[in-house]
Amino acid sequence: MLTNKGKYGLKAMVHLAGLAPGQPALVADIASTNNIPKKFLDAILGELRTAGLVHSKKGRGGGYVLAKPAVDIMVGEIVRALDGPLAPIACASRKFYRRCDDCAFEKNCSVRLMMIEVRDAIALVLENRSLAAMRALTDAQDAELTYDI
Amino acid sequence: MLTNKGKYGLKAMVHLAGLAPGQPALVADIASTNNIPKKFLDAILGELRTAGLVHSKKGRGGGYVLAKPAVDIMVGEIVRALDGPLAPIACASRKFYRRCDDCAFEKNCSVRLMMIEVRDAIALVLENRSLAAMRALTDAQDAELTYDI
DNA sequence: GCATCAGTCTACTAATTCCATATAGAGACT
DNA sequence: AGTCTCTATATGGAATTAGTAGACTGATGC
Numbered sequence: 001m002l003t004n005k006g007k008y009g010l011k012a013m014v015h016l017a018g019l020a021p022g023q024p025a026l027v028a029d030i031a032s033t034n035n036i037p038k039k040f041l042d043a044i045l046g047e048l049r050t051a052g053l054v055h056s057k058k059g060r061g062g063g064y065v066l067a068k069p070a071v072d073i074m075v076g077e078i079v080r081a082l083d084g085p086l087a088p089i090a091c092a093s094r095k096f097y098r099r100c101d102d103c104a105f106e107k108n109c110s111v112r113l114m115m116i117e118v119r120d121a122i123a124l125v126l127e128n129r130s131l132a133a134m135r136a137l138t139d140a141q142d143a144e145l146t147y148d149i
Numbered sequence: 150m151l152t153n154k155g156k157y158g159l160k161a162m163v164h165l166a167g168l169a170p171g172q173p174a175l176v177a178d179i180a181s182t183n184n185i186p187k188k189f190l191d192a193i194l195g196e197l198r199t200a201g202l203v204h205s206k207k208g209r210g211g212g213y214v215l216a217k218p219a220v221d222i223m224v225g226e227i228v229r230a231l232d233g234p235l236a237p238i239a240c241a242s243r244k245f246y247r248r249c250d251d252c253a254f255e256k257n258c259s260v261r262l263m264m265i266e267v268r269d270a271i272a273l274v275l276e277n278r279s280l281a282a283m284r285a286l287t288d289a290q291d292a293e294l295t296y297d298i
Numbered sequence: 299g300c301a302t303c304a305g306t307c308t309a310c311t312a313a314t315t316c317c318a319t320a321t322a323g324a325g326a327c328t
Numbered sequence: 329a330g331t332c333t334c335t336a337t338a339t340g341g342a343a344t345t346a347g348t349a350g351a352c353t354g355a356t357g358c
Binding site for chain 2: 001002007010011014034035036075088089100101102103104108109110111113114115117118121122124125126129134135137138
């Protein structure tokens with residue numbers, strides 16, 4: 001499940017991806033244009049910084065910048081950094097694997113085998129879409145909206 | 150995310166699918182063979198009954214039975230009945246759609262468009278696997294394990 | 299070097315959801 | 329009648345999520 005934290009974080013990253021490379025954005029600006037509670041976004045951007053996905057600069061003229069070009073950041077990285085495992089259940093996760101204590105032989109646990117398929121399906125999407133590609137989804141829609149008029 | 154409720158429910162359904170058609174299983178039996186807290190399973194099977202996925206019979210010789218043949222029950226139905234939306238976020242859900250109040254024009258919200266792709270990927274798996282197919286995953290593994298010896 | 303801008307850190311609260319248990323009750327069979 | 333089994337309600341604790349408050353640190357410009 002994507003929490004508000006994950007949602008806000010993705011929106012902020014898309015926002016950053018829309019700026020000229022290297023140009024920093026203020027938390028206050030990101031927050032107001034995306035309807036995100038400022039203080040909450042503070043914390044979220046902090047985590048994204050810890051995860052190495054953004055860089056920050058303090059003081060006047062400061063703000064947040066993407067740590068890498070938007071083409072090199074996969075959506076899956078962002079989601080994992082903020083919301084943890086992509087897999088719907090821990091015992092089916094690659095990066096956050098944890099055994100569940102109620103099945104004796106997990107090798108043939110049908111729930112797990114089923115959920116591994118789901119995990120793979122999710123990962124196939126999120127690990128192959130870059131932030132740039134994600135932003136492009138919006139632009140495509142914008143274009144459509146424009147042509148409709 | 151799949152909660153314990155969903156996990157236990159799936160296990161219980163797989164258990165039922167392994168029985169001779171029409172033969173009822175006791176809650177106590179399902180609980181003990183699958184390491185599920187009995188009282189919790191009571192509640193879960195109650196919800197599955199409300200959702201019309203299982204039938205119950207009281208009294209001696211009673212128990213729970215699948216409402217339909219296992220080939221006709223899709224895993225997605227079970228998950229939805231217990232854990233709600235398949236989509237990672239409400240605004241990307243088909244059956245449980247809910248607008249999120251922080252985006253003005255959801256038509257071109259990149260988070261939503263991205264998550265719709267994820268939702269579709271998940272649904273493609275869960276809406277096309279029957280309970281019978283899910284159980285077969287286990288059997289396949291069992292066979293492998295046997296041959297290994 | 300002082301003012302101010304802007305991110306950083308710590309801590310806290312409120313709300314929600316999840317997990318589980320307890321207890322009493324109602325239907326069915328013998 | 330008595331036992332077996334599901335049913336309904338309600339309660340409570342733990343964990344997670346969402347959001348707030350306030351003091352602090354570092355950078356810039358005058």
